[in-house]
Amino acid sequence: MxxxxxxxxxxxxxxxxxxxxxxxxxxxxxxxxxxxxxxxxxxxxxxxxFADFDGFLAELVLDRIARVGSRGADLTRLAGTGSVTDHLTEALTGLFGSVAVAIISLVTSRDDLRARLRPARPTGVPVLTDAAAVIAGYLTAERDLGRIPADADVDALAPTLIGATHMLFADRHGTPPDPDAVRRIVTTILRS
Missing domain, CATH: 1.10.10.60 (Homeodomain-like)
Incomplete structure (x- = not known):
């Protein structure tokens, strides 16, 4: 140019x-x-x-995390409507069907990038941890409405849903899983 x-x-x-x-x-x-x-x-x-390339990558990751957060607000607004399983299946499929899996690979493959992200994200893997917080927020809203059991441990359910679904999508070159596979995971985890 x-x-x-x-x-x-x-x-x-x-x-x-x-x-x-x-x-x-x-x-x-x-x-x-x-x-x-x-x-x-x-x-x-x-x-x-951008000051340097790792600074650029950190801003990219933070920008994409912000997008996860905005999707979370949309998901939480659905609390009390439709099917909890359907909402979670759609949210998880959308999250992992996006660039999120590639961003996770990027973050885990670059030590300097993780170090730059650490002040903003002191624990966990960025994107995965943020997605778990989004899912926990939604599950809390559904629990408060009585649509999932009152004793549901949303702080355990959310990362379990994220981890299990991530395993389905982790191969970035493979065929994406069928939505029914995600639905089976959601149904099984919510039953536990």
């Missing part, structure tokens, strides 16, 4: 390019050159907006 040509919403353009590279080629292929090439801009554009 020629110097002096304005790029609209450069952060989102770079984040979207990083997602494309991450999904297509995996975390090991994610470099500043790969991102800027995918975005169709000069390498210097990334470095004008």
């Amino acid at each position: 020629p110097t002096g040509v304005a790029i609209r919403d450069v952060r989102e353009q770079l984040f979207d390019a990083a997602e494309t590279v991450l999904l297509r080629d995996g975390p090991s292929a994610l470099t500043s050159r790969a991102v800027t090439t995918e975005a169709g801009c000069a390498k210097g554009v990334l470095h004008r907006h």
Whole structure:
């Protein structure tokens, strides 16, 4: 791209390019050159907006975590309506059918990135921990409405749902699981 040509919403353009590279080629292929090439801009554009590449990646992860949080608000608004199992199945399938699995691979493969995220996320794996909090919030709302047992331990159920579903989706090159497989997990865990 020629110097002096304005790029609209450069952060989102770079984040979207990083997602494309991450999904297509995996975390090991994610470099500043790969991102800027995918975005169709000069390498210097990334470095004008971010202190370094790990800073860029940390902002990418935090941005995608914020999206998980906004989905959580939507999920919690559904409390008291429809089927708890249906809502959880849809939410978990949507979460892991998105870029989240690739982001998780990215976070676990880069020590420097995890270190940068640690102040904002002192425990757990970013994205997974945030998703578990979203699910726990929804389950709490449903428990308060009497739609799941009053003694349901939502702080144990939520990470169990996240972990079991993540196992189904963990192979980023494989065929995504059938929604019925996710539904079986949700039904089984909620029964326990």
